[in-house]
Amino acid sequence: MGQLADALMGPLQRRLTEAGTVGQRDVAAMLNLLGEAELRSSLSEGSEAVAKLADFPVHAVWLRLPFDALLEHATAVGHAQVEALEAMSGNRSELLGMFESAAGFGIDLLLQTKVGLGGLGIGDTLSAFVGKKFREGRFKEAFGVFASRLQEFESLVEQAALQLDSDPELVQALAKTNKRNQVLGCGVILVIAALVAGLGWRGWKWATADETAPATSASARALPPPAPPSPLLxxxxxxxxxxxxxxxxxxxxxxxxxxxxxxxxxxxxxxxxxxxxxxxxxxxxxxxxxxxxxxxxxxxxxxxxxxxxxxxxxxxxxxxxxxxxxxxxxxxxxxxxxxxxxxxxxxxxxxxxxxxxxxxxxxxxxxxxxxxxxxxxxxxxxxxxxxxxxx
Incomplete structure (x- = not known):
């Protein structure tokens, strides 16, 4: 996976890691971190990270993603999350003690792959710790559906991320940004070396005393101003x-x-x-x-x-x-x-x-x-x- 794909998937991966950590103590809290609103937020943060990385307008990043499909999948995860929470609530009296006593009961197993679930069903993982009674029926079914929907969402995000790595305009913009950063970095090193060698430490302090902010890059100047916010917001x-x-x-x-x-x-x-x-x-x-x-x-x-x-x-x-x-x-x-x-x-x-x-x-x-x-x-x-x- 390239820089652009990593930028898009980063927020989702961090959320899954956080959910896995929380899930070792509280399964309901884990589910609450993986609802529709949270997944949408991860998409938004990832898109902004891609835009910042490539010095590219964020709305142009959105247009390169299958947003309708991603949002529909996030909605499906949200519905499955609600059902899983309801299933837990219905069995709370019998499950609560078992969850509290099963420290580190295995939610961390869901994080063994780079994305998250890696084919492990949440229902199966939990059922192993709550007994055969919950291996069938609504408890297992609800968590199994949630796991399946979340896997589908993650897979779609990963596919979209890989497409960004092959988008010609984004790749070109990223290359220009990386080159500009390298040039700036080399320039700073050369200036420091020249000043220290030619002027000594006093000269260096004098030369940097009134530093001004670097000029805006040509590519940034070329970007159109952002559109005014919609009156519907x-x-x-x-x-x-x-x-x-x-x-x-x-x-x-x-x-x-x-x-x-x-x-x-x-x-x-x-x-x-x-x-x-x-x-x-x-x-x-x-x-x-x-x-x-x-x-x-x-x-x-x-x-x-x-x-x-x-x-x-x-x-x-x-x-x-x-x-x-x-x-x-x-x-x-x-x-x-x-x-x-x-x-x-x-x-x-x-x-x-x-x-x-x-x-x-x-x-x-x-x-x-x-x-x-x-x-x-x-x-x-x-x-x-x-x-x-x-x-």
């Missing part, structure tokens, strides 16, 4: 207890759920992507909408956590009509999709829905109104969520 709230945080992801502004409010009835969870908005250059205040659509709720029926993967679709239009959003001052109106799945299109476990056939849904266009609660300028802005006429 900030916190947004809907009319039914929903709050969202809007953050910049590649070429889009992503609205993530901070509090699902009434959307919880549809299976939406905290940290989940709800919308991505992309500016329509030809029209001020107008945006193209990409929405994560879940079925409309059935009164009195709960969506089980395992329904998360199949009970959603990504939509950008309804019946050929693109979804649009319009910003007016502190009010954002988003065209949304209402998706009605017939009862025969659901998979059931008791009274709960565990899966959906979204291809059987009837779709119509609705509207969601968000009101700004706080503007956020800079990195990782938080935005509150939406939802007047929720789909």
């Amino acid at each position: 900030g916190e947004w709230a809907g009319s039914s207890g929903q709050t969202l945080k809007a953050i910049e992801i590649a070429d889009a502004i992503e609205f993530d759920i901070a509090q699902p409010g009434s959307w919880v009835a549809q299976g939406y969870v905290e940290g989940e992507m709800r919308f991505r908005l992309r500016s329509l250059d030809e029209e001020d205040g107008a945006y193209r909408v990409e929405e994560k659509v879940r079925p409309t709720a059935i009164k009195g029926v709960k969506f089980a956590p395992e329904s998360a993967e199949s009970c959603h679709v990504i939509r950008t239009e309804v019946d050929g009509a693109p979804l649009r959003a319009r910003l007016s001052a502190d009010r954002l109106v988003i065209e949304s999709v209402r998706s009605a799945v017939p009862r025969g299109g659901f998979r059931w476990k008791g009274a709960a829905i565990i899966g959906c056939s979204m291809d059987k849904a009837t779709e119509s266009k609705g509207e969601i109104v968000l009101n700004r609660t706080r503007t956020s300028v800079g990195a990782a802005p938080r935005a509150s969520s939406s939802g007047s006429n929720s789909p």
Whole structure:
């Protein structure tokens, strides 16, 4: 792996190492370090590290990564993490003592490879310490799914990292940066040697007394100024207890759920992507909408956590009509999709829905109104969520 790949993967590797260390004392704390928000943060930090290393615009790094796929995988890990935590909570009375007494019970085994899990299932590792009772059933299943999803995410990040090492523009930018750093380093050594030899120590002190900062490099001067922050960044709230945080992801502004409010009835969870908005250059205040659509709720029926993967679709239009959003001052109106799945299109476990056939849904266009609660300028802005006429 080259410098660029190492830079992208570094934050994720550090997080996995930290999680493994914490997991030797507290499994729940380990899981909390490996949720969707934490994995997204690792991606963001890695992208910034690549940009800094190659003296390259960070948004240009994002565009070279399969961000949609990476974020979808991070979401899948997040859902599996929630289920694993619930499985632990359900068996907490029997597991707690065993976890506390099993110092160094083996989570460190998950860190034997350069990335993390290396094919070892978390469920199998834990089951070895809690007895045969938990080798089958929901406990093992939940941790096994979590391990599998995390491995898939790590594998995708590694593939993306290796692609950066073969990107011609990034490789060229990195080579220029490395060469410039080498030249600067050699220049400093030669200046010091010349001053010490020609002027002595007093001359050296005199020559460096009024040092000025080095001039900005030609390549840095050539970079365009950063674009102004999007007016969408900030916190947004809907009319039914929903709050969202809007953050910049590649070429889009992503609205993530901070509090699902009434959307919880549809299976939406905290940290989940709800919308991505992309500016329509030809029209001020107008945006193209990409929405994560879940079925409309059935009164009195709960969506089980395992329904998360199949009970959603990504939509950008309804019946050929693109979804649009319009910003007016502190009010954002988003065209949304209402998706009605017939009862025969659901998979059931008791009274709960565990899966959906979204291809059987009837779709119509609705509207969601968000009101700004706080503007956020800079990195990782938080935005509150939406939802007047929720789909």
